[in-house]
Amino acid sequence: MALNVLKNLIKGPATIRYPYQPAKVTPVTRGHLVINIENCIFCGLCRMHCPADAIEVNKQERTWQLNQFQCIICGNCVSYCPKDCLSIKQTYLPPSASATYVTITGPEPETKENP
Amino acid sequence: MSKKIIVPFGPQHPVLPEPIHLDLVLEDERVIEAIPSIGYVHRGLEKLVEKRDYKDYVFISERICGICSFIHGATYCQAVEQVMGVEIPRRAEFLRAIWSEYSRMHSHLLWLGCFADSMGYENLFMDCWKVREKILDVLERTTGGRVIQGVNRVGGVSRDMDKEELNRIKSEIPGLRADYVELTRIFDEDLTVQSRTKGIGMLPKDTAWELGAVGPTIRGSGHAVDARMTGYGAYDELDFKPVVRTEGDCHARCMVRTGELFTSLDLIENAIDRIPEGDIIVPVKGNPSGEYYAQTEQPRGEVIHYVKANGKKNLLRHRVRTPTLANVPALVQMLAGCELADVPVIVLTIDPCIGCMER
Amino acid sequence: MSYLQKSPWIIHYDASSCNGCDIEVLACLTPLYDVERFGILNTGNPKHADIFVITGGVNEINKEVVKNIYDQMPHPKVVVAVGICACSGGVFKECYNISGGVATVIPVDIYVPGCAARPESIIDGIVQALSILEQKRNSMKTGVEGTA
Amino acid sequence: MLSNVRYMELLIFLILFPLLIAGLITLIHGENFRRGAVICGAVLVGIASLFALMGSVTSHPIFYSVPVGIIGILIFIGDIAISGYIIFVSTKARQYLVTAITIIQLILLCAVEYLALSDHATIPELFLDQLSGIMAAIIGIIGGLICVYALGYMREYHTEHPERPDKRPQFFGIMFLFLSAMFGVVFSNNLLWLFFFWEITTLCSYLLIRYPETDEAIKNAFRALLFNLVGGACIPIAFIVIFLSHGSDLIGLHELVVAGPGIALIPAGLIGIAGLAKSAQFPFSSWLVGAMVAPTPVSALLHSSTMVKAGVYIIARFAPVFEGQLIGILIALIGGVTFLAASAIAISQSNAKKVLAYSTIANLGLIVACCGVGTAEALWAAILLIIFHAIAKSLLFLSVGTVEHQIHSRDIEDMTGLVTKMPRITMIILIGIAGMFLAPFGMLISKWASLHAFVESVPPFGILLVIIIAYGSGITAFFWAKWMGKLIAVGEPQQKDESHIPKSEKNILYILSALTIGVCFGFPIISWYLIEPWLQNIYQSVTELISLSNIEIMFMMLFLVLIMPFSLARFSRSASRVPRYLCGIPESRSTEFIGSCGITREIELSNYYLDKIFGEERLSRISVGIGIFLIVLILNIIIVGGGL
Amino acid sequence: MKQPDQKVETIQVEELIHRVHSFHDDGYRLVQISCAQEGDAFEVTYSFDKNLSISHIRIPATPENPIPSISKIYLASFVYENEIADLFGIPFSGIAIDYKGTFFRTSVPHPFGTSQITVVKKKPEEQHE
């Protein structure tokens, strides 16, 4: 053990000096969920299959709502979304001091008038 | 007047990574009686199976435990697949085996670290966890999650490893092996570690069997009980020999785990050599009906996932018999008559996974 | 900057998590992340601790335990809820035995998301907690006792 | 200052007056009379002994021949009477071993008397020097206080144990008889006298130990008798040796010591063995532990502060003879082994009186070790030890007795949190304990002195003793500190209740605590005016024993220790209260928690007793073995030395 | 790879002790005891293992009639029996170490023994203060 210890001492620390150095990320890291609301058709499939119940979809008001502090970033919704508008970003959400941190992505007004 | 010391040990206690409680009755520092009490992590997640789609439930089953998370997910999928009669692609089974073995290594390294820490060997704890980060790097690189991988799906896995990745993994193995040799040497030969582990927490061969211990706990007492020997998934094709020690003390259980680090590396190498090309997932249609007891080997021992379904998209019952629960009777047995200083050491040698024990 | 910010000692408790976040909290102490750089020590004893790092959604019997630990911590103190479970209950929110987030039991100052929360996230969370700690100390000095 | 003759009258008063009181108390029953007589007697004896102490200051030893020749005969008759009584009771109780030894002793004594008749001694029978003065003061003051304390104690004792026969008149009679005998021991110059008084203390001890009249008490009383007789039997042998080889002129204590090691060594060795038995050194120690069945004042008087001191007193008298001699070294080793082993055994005991008993044995061992070494410095330490120990130990015994009557247990474990129930008594016990092992209190000063003394003397044996003390002091700290901890550890505060304690008991305890602290301040004075002149007389030249700067340091420490408690109030207010840490289990300020199986459990926190390492039986067996080995070695040297 | 189907043998409660005894005498290891509810009926399944092959026996159960504990034969059964007693409300008689309902302390008694789903939706508003 002594050898090991001395080796550590000589080799210098293995520490990543986060936050002064960037954090480790890989291309497949699951950081947080984002939506490209333009394509969303508010079908609610993502809501149905979210194991954490983190999504609310309101078809009438055309809102898609994510409780980011409830989403477990499993990516299940991504695989169920018919329009592929959901995706997972590699950066993770920063900690926050507010308890009910809820992101509401506002409705995209209809551009096409129905006849 | 009795000369007793009655001490509550846990639920919040720095040597316990997870809450469990023991009423310790001591005389000087000798443990006269140790009665465990659990339930501090009982969430009742099995009940969620009645609410969630059986496919989405995979993510919950993964969160039974954050350490052997992968194997929980895989075993659940395996159980559902058996009920539904789904034959999943061979490549998926190999991938599951590779990730399982990585989980096992990460779990064992984590355990070795906590074990060292329970004896007050902080440096060794740090070393073990340093090596463990290398395993986590591989897991994150291949699945996207450090501790919760989230790649299991009913019908296969959701992520593949390409040729390049497999080669990279393989090329990293010799380095890991060297690290393991170093760690094993310390756990095996260091005098203070020996004085804290040899002859401590004896679990004789017969008792271990009688009490239904599983995993390294029973393998340290001389029984070759390892669910991988049943050849589930890809294990039927991999060369596998369980690590068994006969001493039945804390040191033996520790050495079983260090031995299994090498076995896991061998299995991974083996799997990479033999992994077939092909799909990684098959579409699963319909709802399950029937029941199945899926049995796999977690780092802590054999786990049983039981599913029962009646043709609805929600299962009727999901029940997990985790290795820790099976090892609790053995723990009670081992604690009687030990020293207070040995309590954390002995508690840790069953590698208690309270999270999965209580679901 | 006060000395409180230079020497935050933490206590970690697993109030019914899946372990994923716990091991990440532990990982913060280990060489790769080494929070002792910030003077952070894991004391394991509420009476020495300044920061309560808590994981998991608090189950039935843990409510009392969590409250007890919180009460035993001397002022000023902050609570950091690590992981989705601790923030809101996460996947287990609807379980019968889960109260749904630490905030249902004790006041939480910082929420660290992630399932499991990554070590970097946890470090960020603790660093954010430090300034809250400082605020609480100031309000304590001016006579207004910290919350609860 | 009084004249010499006055002093002699004082000595005779001190011997006879308690005897008178004893007779009165035994004959005239009635609570109030007894009360008055005991208090008067104690006060007068105390004052007289103080006079004796003052008389011994600065003056040379005063010798005095009793003008009445018949007393020698009376003493011989007394000896025979004592032996006869012992033979009577021992045959009745079928303790034939005791009978046999008494008969042997009687035969030896007759031989001595035969020799004495043909060679009538012309030495002064009584004398007074500083050591006698100190001893007399201890006997008079502490003994008197204990007798007064016993008044209240024995009343409670008999209400608690109605089944035991109430023989209080005899009890107090024997107590005073004992005081008388003790004065006799320390004032006698004629060894024949000394032996007579010596035998009386043995007898008193026997009678008082069997006072409760339980089977255990009777058994232990006979054990005490047996061991003391075995030791006592060595004294007549010593007389025979003296008479045969040097004639009656050396039958005086002073004369014998002055004669020097060449002549006195063998008798001194034999008398030393008697002293070892009386001061309960291994292998004789078990009688003292057994004696703890007696009521607590008896334990305090006989078995800690006075009678056992007779044993070390006699060894101290012969210390100059032992200096640098093999016999002295062996005696010192017995003391050392006893100190170490008895301290170690004390760790495994939870019975407060047994702890006190073993610690008494240990301290006596240390004194014996100092005397065996026999240098001026060592003797200085020994006498300081005698003083400090007598005061602090009697304080401890008496306060434990008081606690015992209040909580109906003498188990240390039952004293948890006593500080809330009986804060004053607890303070007193704490002072007593601190006096036993903590700097800057008495025993520690003496330990410091003995270390200084041993390190230079009789190499390499001195170093051996130093090593023994080094180990012993750690061990001592362990068992005392854990007891202190028990007293102040407060679980659930109890109702404060000290009202049932008799006033007399409380006052005695206050006086003794004051004395304990007082001698710490006063020890330089005692040293300058009493001990150093005495040593000067014996050793001619005495170097500076304790430097002024060290005294200053000790005073500084003492001062700090004494002012510290005044800060207590500040601290007890400043913190806000939170429940104790129970791993997160809520506790709500009581000492209960809900444990496994939903059972509510009480926290219990016993001390450690480390039975596996310091078990009584194991260690006793080993150390009795060593003790016997060393005694046999001494006897061999004596026989060889005598034969040559 | 498809594993072979599993056979579960249903027996009567009365036979239980006898059957468990014979498993024990044959050198089987107790693997687990589980319980499931279907409609109003409960079933308790015991699994034993020897030489890598598992056998299951099953008995019907009700919350009214206690099942004899097998902890005299396999001590380890006490964990499973306490668990089933607490979660399903099915009583066992003569458990070697009986926690008397404190093994799993749950917010609702016997959460698995009631037919209504006890999963409740919690609002984020339910917060401290």
Place this chain on the structure above:
Amino acid sequence: MNPFLAAAVFIILAPVVGILITGLDRILTARMQGRVGPPVLQPWYDIRKLIQKKQVAVWGAQSFFIFCYLIFIIFTGALFFAGGDILLVIFAFTLAHVFLVLGAYVSFSPYAHIGAERELIQLMAVEPMIIIAAIGLYQVNDSFLIGEMADHPGMPILLLPGVFLGFIYILTFKLRKSPFDLATSHHAHQELVKGSTTEFSGRTLAMVELAHIYELVVMLGFIWLFFGANLILCALAIVVIMFLEILVDNCTSRVRWQDAMISAWFVTLVAGAGNIFALSIM
């Protein structure tokens, strides 16, 4: 130097030296574990932080005993550096520790209680060796006065190799380092939580920490005595010994109390007592 001046210098400078050494110790430990570690002044920050915290206690008397502990440790150190009698220094040291133990007992809290018992076991293990070291130094210097020992022109260590060895052995107890950190540990993960200090908080804990720092300096003072007036060598020795202590701390697990106590006694007997015994024969 004037003894009073020396004592004053100790009281003022010891915390500075002690904090620097402890800080370097923590960095070195971290480096040995492959970590970066805290800033050098971390122990100082810790103490200041603790003073700023609100005070909580089970019983107020706890703080009283700890205050006594601190005062007597400082007194011991002052006495030491003023050149007093070494035996008195040792006894004052014991007195101080008894106060610490009593402080732990007062709360009637399980872990503090066990910590107190273990603290006493440590005291029992360590005390013989310290006294023997004092005696050994006396044999070499012919004086019990530290003042005179410090002026020894030669190197007492040459005559006292065994004593020195034994002293280094028990130094591990005194510095609360693995494998002998029985009663309380710098690291959280141990079976006794924080052992004897479990129930202390805020200012009380700060006093404990400060006392530990004074204690460290006193213990290093003892090492100095083994090198007499040879200051450079002494400084070197202290560096080497501290390094070795930290190395051992990092290379061992905590042993059980039986092993700790018996081994300490054994080493004391063989190395320490053997050494002074041999010296007395010579």
